[in-house]
Amino acid sequence: GAGVSQSPRYKVAKRGQDVALRCDPISGHVSLFWYQQALGQGPEFLTYFQNEAQLDKSGLPSDRFFAERPEGSVSTLKIQRTQQEDSAVYLCASSLIGTDFSQPQHFGDGTRLSIL
C-alpha cells in the first residue's frame, strides 16, 4: 500500500515568507509525528497528533511554527515569517497508534526547506 506522502519535496522561500508543508499519513494510522532534520544531524521531534488532537508540541522551536490535523488524517506544518535557521528537512511519520510501542513509525521522504 501507499506509504507516508509529503509535499512539496522541495520548497525555496525568501526570509519572512510563510510556508505550508503537507503530510498524508498511511491510511488508518491514528498517530502522526513531525520531525525537523538539520543537515548532518538526526531528526528532532516537533509535535505529535493522535487523530485530530495535538497531544504534544513541546518540540516546536517557536510560536512561528504551527501544526494542524483538522480531520485526523492529512496534517499541515506551517511556518510563519521564515528565518534562515528554519532551513532543514521536515519529516512526517505515522504509526497505527502512537501509544503502542510495538507499532513502528513509518517516515515519509521529507520536505527540504531552504530559506534564502
Add this chain to the structure above:
Amino acid sequence: GENVEQHPSTLSVQEGDSAVIKCTYSDSASNYFPWYKQELGKGPQLIIDIRSNVGEKKDQRIAVTLNKTAKHFSLHITETQPEDSAVYFCAAINKNTGFQKLVFGTGTRLLVSP
C-alpha cells in the same frame, strides 16, 4: 530529557567486513531502542529494534545488543554489502512519555566499498 550519543560519525569498511555502530543514552527510563537506515533523499526506515527486557536480537545479517546497566546499545552488520551504504541512526524512547517520542542519535555514515 533523554540524550542519545552515537559513534563513529563515519565508518568505512570493505565489502564482506563487519560494521559496528555504538550508542549511549542518558535516561535510565528509556526502554525501546530502534535503529533506522536513511538513504540519500529518503526518510528513515526502521531496520531493527530492541526492548529493554531483551539483551540481543538478530535478523539475518543485522543484530542489536543492549546493555541496560551501562546504558549502551549497538548495531552489528555482518557480511556488509555496497547496498548497506547509508546513514544509520539509533534512537531511544522513554515509555513514561506515554507515546513514541523518538530521540535520535547524530547518525553514522557507513560506506561499504566493493
